[in-house]
Amino acid sequence: MRLIELLLSPFIRFIAGLLVVLCMNLExxxxxxxxxxxxxxxxRVRRLVGWTGxxxxxxxxxxxxxxxxxxxxxxxxxxxxxxxxINRCNAACDFCPYPYTxxxxxxxxxxDALYSKIVDECAAEPGLHDFxxxxxxxxxxxxxxxxxxxxxxxxxxxxQLVELVTNGSxxxxxxxxxxxxxxVDLITVSLNAANEETYNRVMVGLSWRQVTDNLDALSKMDxxxxxxxxxxxxxxxxxxxxRVFRERWGDFNLFFxxxxxxxxxxxxxxxxIMDYDRWLSHLKRISASHVYPAxxxxxxxxxxxxxxxxxxxxxxxxxxxxxxxLREQSIREIYNSPRMNQLRELMAQGRFEDIEACRDCSFYxxxxxxxxxxxxx
Numbered sequence: 001m002r003l004i005e006l007l008l009s010p011f012i013r014f015i016a017g018l019l020v021v022l023c024m025n026l027e028x029x030x031x032x033x034x035x036x037x038x039x040x041x042x043x044r045v046r047r048l049v050g051w052t053g054x055x056x057x058x059x060x061x062x063x064x065x066x067x068x069x070x071x072x073x074x075x076x077x078x079x080x081x082x083x084x085x086i087n088r089c090n091a092a093c094d095f096c097p098y099p100y101t102x103x104x105x106x107x108x109x110x111x112d113a114l115y116s117k118i119v120d121e122c123a124a125e126p127g128l129h130d131f132x133x134x135x136x137x138x139x140x141x142x143x144x145x146x147x148x149x150x151x152x153x154x155x156x157x158x159x160q161l162v163e164l165v166t167n168g169s170x171x172x173x174x175x176x177x178x179x180x181x182x183x184v185d186l187i188t189v190s191l192n193a194a195n196e197e198t199y200n201r202v203m204v205g206l207s208w209r210q211v212t213d214n215l216d217a218l219s220k221m222d223x224x225x226x227x228x229x230x231x232x233x234x235x236x237x238x239x240x241x242x243r244v245f246r247e248r249w250g251d252f253n254l255f256f257x258x259x260x261x262x263x264x265x266x267x268x269x270x271x272x273i274m275d276y277d278r279w280l281s282h283l284k285r286i287s288a289s290h291v292y293p294a295x296x297x298x299x300x301x302x303x304x305x306x307x308x309x310x311x312x313x314x315x316x317x318x319x320x321x322x323x324x325x326l327r328e329q330s331i332r333e334i335y336n337s338p339r340m341n342q343l344r345e346l347m348a349q350g351r352f353e354d355i356e357a358c359r360d361c362s363f364y365x366x367x368x369x370x371x372x373x374x375x376x377x
Contacts (some may be wrong), residue, residue, distance in 0.1 A: 016201040023056035026205050029106060039227025043238035044161040045185050048227050054255040061129055062296035069299055069344060073335045077127035082303035082314055083118060084135035085110040086142040091167050092204040093192075095235055095272055097265040097317040098136065099204075110306040114327060115148060118304060121331050123155035132163045135303045135314060146182045153183035161185035165231075167203065176218055180226050187362070188229040188255070189215065194241035194248055201237050219251050232256035235272040263316040264360030273362070288367040294347040295358070295368065302335060312343065316357040 003229040005123065026034065027047040034053070039045040049058055061079040069076055086109045122128045131152055134137055142148070149162050156162075163186040171189065179187070189211075193199035198206040203211075218228065230252050232238070232245055246254060261269040303314040308326040311319045326336035334340065343355060352358040352368070 023052075023059045023340050026052070026056040027060065036227055038223040038252060039186070039225060041224040042185055042227065044159065045227035048186070048229070048253065051255055053253065054229065054300075059291075059299065060091055062300040063292075065127075065300040066292070066294055066296060070293065070348060073341070075332070076299065077125045077332055078302035078335060079127060079300045080130040080132065080302075081118075081122060081128060081331070082132045082135040082301070083115070084137055084306050085115065085133055085139065085145070086137055087147060087306045088141055089136075089138040089167075090169060091138065091206050092143060093167075094202045094204060094237060095233055095259045095266060097262050097267070100267065101265070101317050108306045109142065109144075112144075114308055116151065118326060118331070119152050119155055123152070123157065123160070125332075126157060126159075128160060130161055130163055132165065134163075134165045135305070136317065138170070139164060140166050140175065146175075146178045149179060150182040158254050163188060165190065167206060168214055169206050171211075171214045171218065172216045173214070173221065176221060184226055186227045188231050189214075190231045190233065191245070191249070192231070192233050193238050194244035197242050202235070215249070215252075220257070227253065229253045229255050233259050234274060235259040237272070239274065257275070258366075259365075260315065261362040262322075263313060263318070263357050263361070264362075265317040269362070285367060285369060287369065289370060292368060294344070294373050295352070295363065298340060298343050298347065302331065312355075315359050315361065315363065318357075320357045 028080045030100065034047050034049055036046055036049045036053070042371065050056060055103060065079060068074060086107075087105055088102070088107055089098050091280040096188055119131075122131055132150055133142075133145065133152075139145055142322050145164075149164070152160075162184050164184050165188045171187070176187075185261055190203075191199075191211070192202050193208070199206070199208040199211075215230075230245075230249050232242060232254065234256055235258070245256075255298075259269075259272050261264075261273075266272070275352065297313045297315065301314065302310060304310055304326055305319075309319070310323050310326065312321040323337060323340055326334070346352070346354050347358075350370070352361075352364045359363050
């Protein structure tokens with residue numbers, strides 16, 4: 001296997017490089033099929049079309065910071081910021097650690113002063129592109145969400161967009177109208193099923209009828225200024241639903257990816273993981289490690305908890321390492337702290353296993369870990 005990897009690696013690197021260049025420039029190409037049926041009048045999201053559009057957008061945001069730091073070791077500002085304004089969800093999804101971590105903290109809502117401080121700093125930073133008022137929660141449980149979106153949009157630079165990620169249960173037509181009036185650019189609904197039986201197994205605690213009624217009503221609204229994505233997290237319990245999911249919800253943009261173990265915090269993860277051919281798994285790791293020489297979470301993303309704490313990684317539901325607090329520090333200070341740069345240096349050297357939150361992370365093991373690291377063949 002090692003010989004095959006050595007022979008294939010240059011070719012895979014070349015193909016992966018071409019795909020990255022194409023993806024990072026996709027939104028700039030004047031192609032008529034790159035105009036979305038939702039959000040087509042909004043210049044910030046009109047080029048986000050389907051699975052390829054979402055990944056192209058992600059690469060365009062996350063890779064420049066990695067490349068800049070690898071070359072210069074200079075200061076960075078997150079391209080994507082997630083903000084948890086309330087630390088609660090109304091679901092107990094099968095692939096999410098929320099049901100067995102919620103008891104670790106009392107219910108809290110971010111106070112207005114802290115939120116405004118975060119917004120003011122982000123609005124002054126041209127490097128910030130995506131502002132996402134969601135992290136480890138259901139954001140629409142925050143009754144102030146429309147006000148919070150509107151505050152950011154009043155202060156934001158023209159290129160900065162607001163993405164809201166929701167399970168769709170509170171996304172009633174009235175709520176959607178208020179969010180659109182507030183200026184939300186992109187709404188991503190995590191649906192993860194194509195029928196009620198599967199939905200009840202995967203999205204525990206939610207109503208299939210309620211969510212699909214909301215989506216049917218949404219499809220009849222004027223969506224010219226807000227792009228709508230439906231997200232499908234693929235695992236063993238819903239893998240057969242993906243084809244029907246694509247057919248049923250073709251009026252929206254669709255995005256899908258495989259379940260991950262949230263830095264080792266998802267229980268019974270081996271029973272959920274998608275099984276792929278051994279060669280395909282090796283190929284995936286070889287190509288992905290060429291695309292991402294380091295994990296984007298500490299180079300291009302940041303997430304803030306409702307009390308102002310900044311954990312190292314949004315995937316780590318155990319919050320094993322908190323890098324600072326926004327009540328005493330700025331985003332820029334925390335993002336360029338000695339510890340953050342130490343973490344980046346470890347990743348640049350491929351020493352992910354020296355970082356506690358990375359050691360058991362499936363993103364590392366299934367995408368970034370070299371095929372021959374640890375003697376694997």
